[in-house]
Amino acid sequence: MDVLSADELLEKIQQKFGERLKEAEVKERAMTDAPPPIRRVWVRVDREDFRELLKFLMEFDFPHLAVASAADMGDEIELIYHISLFQGKRFKEVYVNIKVRVPKSDPKIPTITDLIPGALSTELEKQEMMGVDVVGIPKEKLFLPWDFPEGVYPWRRDETGPKDDVVKYVR
Amino acid sequence: MAEHINVSYNVPVGPIHPALKEPVNLTFEVEGERIVDVKVKPGWNHRGIEFMGMERNPIQVIHLAERICGICSFVHAISFVQAVEEAAGIPVPERALYIRAIVGEMERIHSHLLWAGVAAHELGFDTLLHYSWQLREKVMDVLEIVTGNRVNYGMMVFGGVRRDITPEREKALFDMINYYRRNSDRLKELFLEDPTVKLRTRGYGILTYDEALKLCAVGPTARASGLAIDVRHDEPYAGYKYLNVEPILPDAYTGEVIGDLYDRFVVRLLEVDQSVDIIEEALEKIPEGEITSEPKLPKLMVTLKKAEGDGFGRHEAPRGEVVHFVRLKAGKDNLDSWKVRASTYGNLMTWPPMFKDTQIADIPIVVASIDPCIGCMDRVTVVNRRTKTENVLVYDDLHRLSVEKTRRLQRK
Structure with a gap:
């Protein structure tokens, strides 16, 4: 297994996916930290290409999924899968942050638990907190109580977000 | 029949x-x-802390992040601050990077000793519980001397730290180093050489290398299964760039990796020694200089309000990798998006195979x-x-x- 730098890895991804990458860059934490700078890959793909990209990355190393973040973009939800490759090598670990956007009218995303079993808890969390429909995992609550009202998603910033009567002490 | x-x-x-x-x-x-x-x-x-954070400005959220966990309060503050610094491009002076590493290691010592006491209690060794927690008091006292508090240290600010390590605080730190050097052999002997502890822990709660990898385990739980991962080593940040950190695997003590309860004991107890070494090395190498790049909070607030972008901060907490993702929008006071991934969240999925x-x-x-x-x-x-x-x-x-x-x- 060859250990690639962030730039080499991005080049490989670009070769493979070309136009299908919506965003692709290597971001550096230069100013904010001591040298050598930490460099991380940030890419955005369509949800149809998402699993293919993950499988492509798995050819280099078994990825460590830290977590999937989610942001409400208005009409869309952006999911960001924070995945790290080449763990265990000094200064060599590379984080690949894969952004995938799903429309709120059809918030479906395929599960990746068949590739990375540890992804289950974060996928369940996206389901209950952001109202993303992860296809292929059970529709059960993880962090929210079983009797939490249906159709309320705490991280949304639209009408499905928590109302004032739910939010009492946190504002 | x-x-x-x-x-x-x-x-x-x-x-x-x-x-x-x-x-x-x-x-x-x-x-x-x-x-x-x-x-x-x-x-x-579930306290809805991420929701609360998205209703507040970044400087307020430092203090909120610190209160996510009562044991390792520093880890969320440092991860969050690093994420925002990345998004807003705020520089950090070198001395502050060292101080961040020193406080992070002190927290690891106190957290591991706290855990050792709890583990001893669960096995029915209450004398050992009190012994571990007696040792822990030393680092708690020094944390109070250095940061002003035993928990929720309030050390972090964007662009640096809030309190310097003065000569008298440095003396207290060296005192602490000597104290733990004197007691570490005794502690390891009591935990690792006791035949009953071995009987209760050897071969129980096994997590294999493969399971740890696939279930995204982090920290000592992953390392005890032979997964050599450590954020301080793999993607060094803050002062760890200048310091010598190697991931500790149980074979350093026992010569083999089984991934059972005993191995998790070994990793944590050896990491107490490692943290003491790191603090000593950091105190020897720490340069003179400023501790923050921008001491005026209103000025910081203006920079943060103008900032736009994503930030990703990580820290090797006592329990493993902590990850914070932050999104800032220009012209907006509050955070646009905030995701906290604490280390136990990462280790949650590892329980089922262990209980088998x-x-x-x-x-x-x-x-x-x-x-x-x-x-x-x-x-x-x-x-x-x-x-x-x-x-x-x-x-x-x-x-x-x-x-x-x-x-x-x-x-x-």
Whole structure:
């Protein structure tokens, strides 16, 4: 297994996916930290290409999924899968942050638990907190109580977000 | 002749569970005493902190982030601050980077010793509990001298730290280093050479290398299974760039990696020594200079309001990798998006394989072995699947079972 730098890895991804990458860059934490700078890959793909990209990355190393973040973009939800490759090598670990956007009218995303079993808890969390429909995992609550009202998603910033009567002490 | 019935029971444990004083619900499927499967349901103490954070500005959120965890309060503050610094491009002076590493390591010492005490208690060795916590008092005192507080240190600010290490604080730190050097052999001997501890922990709660990798385990839990991962080593940040950090695997002490409870003991106890070494190295190398790049908070606020972009901050907490993702929008006071991934969240999925083939009396120590930051148990309900009857065991019962098992082994 060859250990690639962030730039080499991005080049490989670009070769493979070309136009299908919506965003692709290597971001550096230069100013904010001591040298050598930490460099991380940030890419955005369509949800149809998402699993293919993950499988492509798995050819280099078994990825460590830290977590999937989610942001409400208005009409869309952006999911960001924070995945790290080449763990265990000094200064060599590379984080690949894969952004995938799903429309709120059809918030479906395929599960990746068949590739990375540890992804289950974060996928369940996206389901209950952001109202993303992860296809292929059970529709059960993880962090929210079983009797939490249906159709309320705490991280949304639209009408499905928590109302004032739910939010009492946190504002 | 009675028909053979496959007797398996469901045993819900928690939400108030048997190790630490925090809630989580575990439903065990048992055959006799043997655990077959387990289902984990966290969220009993979900405080909506991410939601609260998105209603506040970044400077307020530092203090909120610090209160996510009462044991390792520094880890969330440093991860969050690093994420925002990345998004807003705020520089940090070198001296502050070292101080961040020093406080991070002090926190690791106190957290691991706290865990050691809890683990000893779960096994029924209360003298060892008090001994570990007596040792822990030293680092708590020094944390108070250096930061002003025993918990929630309030050290972090965007662009640096809030308090410097003065010569007298440095003296207290060197004092602490000597204290732990004097006591570390005794501590390791008591935990790792005791035959009863070995009997209770060797071969129980095994997490294999493959399982740790696939279930995204982090921190000492992953390292005890042979996964050589450590954020301080792999992607060094803050002062760790200048310091010597190697991931500690259990074979450094025992010569082999099994991934059981004993290996998790080994990794944490060796990491106490490692942290002491790192603090000493940092104190020797720390340069003179400023501790923050922008001491005026209103000015920082203006920079943060103008900033736009994503930030990603990581820290190797005592329990493993902590990750914060932050999105800032220009012209907006509050955070646009914030995701916190604490280390126990990463280790949550590792419980089911660990519980396989252990006994009910092992529940407390297996739960404690990943050093979970979520819970403690008040009652256990034993549900008979066939007759739908429930037997309620309280925390004392479960603890009693664990202690009785230890005593049984000691008599043999």
